[in-house]
Amino acid sequence: MSTSYELLYFPLRGRAEPIRLMFATANVDFTNTPITNWPELKPKTPLGQLPVLVERSDSGERQIAQSMAIVRHLARVFDLAGKDEAEKTNADVAAETINDWRSKFAPVQFAAFMHTDQAVIDKYWADLPATLRTAEGLLGSCTWFGGGESPTYADVLAFDTLDNHLSTKPESLADFPKLRALHDRLRALPSVAGYLEKRA
Numbered sequence: 001m002s003t004s005y006e007l008l009y010f011p012l013r014g015r016a017e018p019i020r021l022m023f024a025t026a027n028v029d030f031t032n033t034p035i036t037n038w039p040e041l042k043p044k045t046p047l048g049q050l051p052v053l054v055e056r057s058d059s060g061e062r063q064i065a066q067s068m069a070i071v072r073h074l075a076r077v078f079d080l081a082g083k084d085e086a087e088k089t090n091a092d093v094a095a096e097t098i099n100d101w102r103s104k105f106a107p108v109q110f111a112a113f114m115h116t117d118q119a120v121i122d123k124y125w126a127d128l129p130a131t132l133r134t135a136e137g138l139l140g141s142c143t144w145f146g147g148g149e150s151p152t153y154a155d156v157l158a159f160d161t162l163d164n165h166l167s168t169k170p171e172s173l174a175d176f177p178k179l180r181a182l183h184d185r186l187r188a189l190p191s192v193a194g195y196l197e198k199r200a
């Protein structure tokens, strides 16, 4: 049974980027549809929010909302959830840790748009080394956050947040070689490298 995927989101990276990176990591094609007629589409979406993944197969069409539900669905379908229970649990713990980190970063990354107080921004950068130490501690001496030989969805989430830090303040990761190495490793996967080369 063949399945096709269409990702609906605003013409931004935002909450859709980890999903796009899941497709790139799994080397699976998808159609990226930038939404510019949102007021018209909003009432037709499951939760009135984007991203939405439209999955079409012989058995019909399904719309999936909630970016993390989409990421986890794709992780299961593309075998990026972890190979066994230990890897799956490690990946889930890392993914939640990275999601906590990502939500603290959002007001800093989008400070101009969200009118974030300078004190919040300063505190974020002051606390960042402790956050990164926690993340490196979870990785330990493993190659990937799941602890196995191949990446899981947690590595994809980590890549996206690391990438956003590298573009906002590259020196913020200077003292965290394991995280930078993980970013380099995922970026070096041929399908991910191909995606990054052409992404807007």
Ligand SMILES: N[C@@H](CCC(=O)N[C@@H](CS)C(=O)NCC(=O)O)C(=O)O
Pocket: 014, 015, 042, 048, 049, 050, 051, 065, 066, 067, 068
């Ligand atoms: N928890 C949801 C949040 C989705 C969300 O906040 N989407 C925003 C864009 S990032 C949106 O659709 N805003 C337009 C609206 O609510 O009308 C997810 O992760 O998918």
